[in-house]
Every structure is written in structure tokens, then in C-alpha cells.
Amino acid sequence: xxxxxxxxxxxxxxxxxxxxxxxxxxxxxxxxxxxxxxxxxxxxxxxxxxxxxxxxxxxxxxxxxxxxxxxxxxxxxxxxxxxxxxxxxxxxxxxxxxxxxxxxxxxxxxxxxxxxxxxxxxxxxxxxxxxxxxxxxxxxxxxxxxxxxxxxxxxxxxxxxxxxxxxxxxxxxxxxxxxxxxxxxxxxxxxxxxxxxxxxxxxxxxxxxxxxxxxxxxxxxxxxxxxxxxxxxxxxxxxxxxxxxxxxxxxxxxxxxxxxxxxxxxxxxxxxxxxxxxxxxxxxxxxxxxx
Amino acid sequence: xxxxxxxxxxxxxxxxxxxxxxxxxxxxxxxxxxxxxxxxxxxxxxxxxxxxxxxxxxxxxxxxxxxxxxxxxxxxxxxxxxxxxxxxxxxxxxxxxxxxxxxxxxxxxxxxxxxxxxxxxxxxxxxxxxxxxxxxxxxxxxxxxxxxxxxxxxxxxxxxxxxxxxxxxxxxxxxxxxxxxxxxxxxxxxxxxxxxxxxxxxxxxxxxxxxxxxxxxxxxxxxxxxxxxxxxxxxxxxxxxxxxxxxxxxxxxxxxxxxxxxxxxxxxxxxxxxxxxxxxx
Numbered sequence: 001x002x003x004x005x006x007x008x009x010x011x012x013x014x015x016x017x018x019x020x021x022x023x024x025x026x027x028x029x030x031x032x033x034x035x036x037x038x039x040x041x042x043x044x045x046x047x048x049x050x051x052x053x054x055x056x057x058x059x060x061x062x063x064x065x066x067x068x069x070x071x072x073x074x075x076x077x078x079x080x081x082x083x084x085x086x087x088x089x090x091x092x093x094x095x096x097x098x099x100x101x102x103x104x105x106x107x108x109x110x111x112x113x114x115x116x117x118x119x120x121x122x123x124x125x126x127x128x129x130x131x132x133x134x135x136x137x138x139x140x141x142x143x144x145x146x147x148x149x150x151x152x153x154x155x156x157x158x159x160x161x162x163x164x165x166x167x168x169x170x171x172x173x174x175x176x177x178x179x180x181x182x183x184x185x186x187x188x189x190x191x192x193x194x195x196x197x198x199x200x201x202x203x204x205x206x207x208x209x210x211x212x213x214x215x216x217x218x219x220x221x222x223x224x225x226x227x228x229x230x231x232x233x234x235x236x237x238x239x240x241x242x243x244x245x246x247x248x249x250x251x252x253x254x255x256x257x258x259x260x261x262x263x264x265x266x267x268x269x270x271x272x273x274x275x276x277x278x279x280x281x282x283x284x285x286x287x288x289x290x291x
Numbered sequence: 292x293x294x295x296x297x298x299x300x301x302x303x304x305x306x307x308x309x310x311x312x313x314x315x316x317x318x319x320x321x322x323x324x325x326x327x328x329x330x331x332x333x334x335x336x337x338x339x340x341x342x343x344x345x346x347x348x349x350x351x352x353x354x355x356x357x358x359x360x361x362x363x364x365x366x367x368x369x370x371x372x373x374x375x376x377x378x379x380x381x382x383x384x385x386x387x388x389x390x391x392x393x394x395x396x397x398x399x400x401x402x403x404x405x406x407x408x409x410x411x412x413x414x415x416x417x418x419x420x421x422x423x424x425x426x427x428x429x430x431x432x433x434x435x436x437x438x439x440x441x442x443x444x445x446x447x448x449x450x451x452x453x454x455x456x457x458x459x460x461x462x463x464x465x466x467x468x469x470x471x472x473x474x475x476x477x478x479x480x481x482x483x484x485x486x487x488x489x490x491x492x493x494x495x496x497x498x499x500x501x502x503x504x505x506x507x508x509x510x511x512x513x514x515x516x517x518x519x520x521x522x523x524x525x526x527x528x529x530x531x532x533x534x535x536x537x538x539x540x541x542x543x544x545x546x547x548x549x550x551x552x553x554x555x556x557x558x559x560x561x562x563x564x565x566x567x568x569x570x571x572x
Contacts, residue, residue: 013381016377016381017378017451020444020447024440028415029410029411032411090309093306094306096299096302097299104310115505115551118505129331164312172570176570225407225409227507227508228505231507232527246508250508259417266413269407269410
């Protein structure tokens, strides 16, 4: 009797969550894999034909997709390096005993609340208008010109805006890591005469490896998924030179109406993101030290 | 001692210099939203000659700002309330009943956090558009409740995971005592367990609010009617129309940031703590 009522509450408490979750995530995920092997037209699956790997072959011959893929790789690597270096440095700074450290933390974190889409629009004004004017005023139009119209600099403009946002986020993770270090260890290193550089490399860094595991994971997967700032800042331009993976998938599906191909790209995207993040977590986890 | 104090002041000043990178773009946006076109053209760095609110009034009307604000508030708050209720219930029974089936469910929830939204979005919209009830207007596409339903689905994995980790460290004694006193499972959860989850509820709420409020991609696929647009959606359409009129566009952007700043001023302490707690788990 007792056992039965337990089972009943177990399912009563669980079913609402499972119902939504299964219908929003699990079923579409499975459908997506099935669709990617057919000539699905985006509307009714009924009548679609099985085409084996032909969508995937098309995907790997699609020049735009391949260049978006390479660009996303480049973007992700640059973003991981820049935002973790800045984020970690900011964390070192605001964990020192200064009076205004909480206000500083709040300000550095603020861009995360504004969101990538709106940030992109704000910076569009800066890169297209303010930069041109600064170039004239400072007689430095080789540095300050309209970055968004320049195929090379447009990419870097996305890097700057998103690094500016993401650094504040990983800063919070590093703060949590730094604050959990036992102050006695730092104290002991001071007594032993370790200088600031040795303290950083031999004590602080090894003890904050768990924070690096999380931060690298977050920056890596968020950079791969980047869409909002890409859309609002450059919209893939000029001439499609800044189109990242998500934008390529969205365009394939909703602009060119090639749903089955877009879904195959989405499956490739999933597999790549899984492999890269799992390898990263495995590699950094290995370096974590037990205290 | 004197020396460390002095060093600290220098570091602190350096910290404040760095904040200029955050403050400067916002400052540029605000000062230029008051200028007319000619004034922007002559100088983007100077302060506006007068506090001219015309562009704000125009922006409020043209982007239908109040409707968008209402939609964003309604969608975010409702999604988050549902997520808290549903995922805390799920996490509790999953944590307190250690069976094979509960482990399978829990690890499935955790593993699917790795599925990027991009890889399910296309079939998701197609699949849910098939949900219709004959004789009614029920539809999950182009309705606010449809978007809320999907938000819950995408937020529930992480939220259940966070609640699960927290409940693991809540001692069982109180629950046992209440059961002996004759509480049934529902009373037990709502009267004893749920009130003790406050710290993690704040974390879950904050992480979800940030992601739903700023979300663009999912709402852009689900909501089609202009009167349903959330703030990011209406900003996107408004901006596409008025990039030539930068003063108007910037006034619109300032408007969209005001609610965020107000929210941040009141809850920054919880936000920083919430993000921290969420990341460590």
C-alpha cells in the first residue's frame, strides 16, 4: 500500500515536467535526425522519401557552409582565449581587498544582462558612425573607419563585442573559484617567500583549474552557438564574410526553404559541439588537483 | 603596510578606468539619442544641446514599446514560475527515490543540456504546429502560451539539475518527522520542502530570467503577429526600419535597456550570487 502511493506521487510530481520536456526537446531531436536522412520539405513529413546520406554529401560540398564552419572555429578559438584571459584578470583584480569591488563586479557583469542582440545594435553605431568621426578628428582613419563594411574588421568587431560581454560572465565563475581558495595556503606561500608571479602559476592557477573547466566549456559552447550579435552587428556582411554557423543554418531553412539540408547541418553542428566540448572537459578535468 | 594600501588604491583606480569600456558605449548611446540628425552628424562625442525627448516619444509609438514590454514581462515571469514549480517537484522525487528509472530520467535530463537549441529548432516548430484541437483556436505557434511552453521545455533540464544538487544536501530528518506527524506527500513538499529551497529558487529564477528576457532566436521562429513581439523582436524590426535615423534608433535602444538597468539595480547582489552558484554546480 505504502509502496504504491509512493510510486503514484513519484509519477504525479514528475509527469508535468517530463511531458513538456519530451515534447519540446526529445521528440524534435529524434525527428530532426530522421528528417536529415529524407527529402523533407519543412511542412508535412508524410510523403517524404528516404535519401540516405545525400543531404550530408550536399552539406559537405556547400562552400558557404564550409566557410561558415571554418569561421566559427576561428571565432570560437579566439573568443575562448580572449574572454578567459580578460575574465580571469578581472577576477584577480576584483577579489583584492578594495572598497568598491562589489560595484566593479556589477559593472563588468552588466553587458550580460543587456543581451547580444541589443549590444550588437549599440556597437553598430560606434563602429559605423563614431569610428568614422574619430578617424577624421584624430587623423587616424587607418584605424578608425567603418569596421562593419570591411571584410576583415567586421569579423573582429563581433569578437570585440562578444568578448566584452563574455569576459564579465566568466569573471564571475573565476571569482567563485578564487574565493574558495583557502587563505592559509596563500599565507603559507607568502611566508615561504613566493613572489606574485610564482604564486599565480604555482598556487592560484592549479587550484582554479575547476573554474577553467567550467569557463572554457561555457565560452566554447556559447561561441559555437553565437547568433544574436552576428545578426544585429554585421548580419553576416559584408558579402557574407561574417556568416557564422547558426546564421547559415537559419538562412538555409527559412530563407532558401531547404529544410532537410538545414536539418542535416544542424545535426552536424550538434555532433561537432558534442565532440569538442567533451574533449575539452575531459582534458581539463584531468588537470584538476584534489585539495 | 602603507605601501600595500597605496598599491590597492592604484589597483582600484585601474579597475575604474577599465569600467569605462563598459560605460562608454552606453554613454555614447544615451547622449546621441537626444540629438537631431544634424547635431549627430556634426559631433557624436559632444553633449546634446538640449534634452530633447521627441525621439523617445516617437520610438515608444513606432516600436509599440509598451506592448512589447508587457509581452516580455508576461512571457518571462510565467515561464519562470512554471519552471520553478515543475522542476523543483521533479527534482525532489528524483532525489528522494533512488531507483533505476529515476536515475535514467535524471541523467537523460542532464545529458540533453548539451543539445544546442539550433539542432532541434527546425523540427520543433514543425512538430508543435501540428498540435491543434479541432473547433478551437488552440495553437502553440504564434501565441504567447506556445512560447511559454517551449521556454519551459528548454529550461527544465538545467533547473531540475540545480534543484537536485541542492536537495541532496537538505537533511531528511525534517521530512521524516513531518511524515510521522501525518503529512501526505503534497503537504510535505509544499509546506516543508519547498520553503527550504529559497536560495536555489533565486538562482534558478535569475538564470532563467536572463536567458528568456534576451532570447531572440526562439521567439523569432514562434511569434509572427506584431502585437505579440517581445522586446528583442520589436527592437529588431524597429531597428531594421530606422537605421538611417540613428537618433530614433538610439532612443529605442535606450528604452529597451531601462527595464534591465532597473531590475539590475534592485537585484544585482542576487544576480552575481545566482550566476556564481549556478556555474559551480
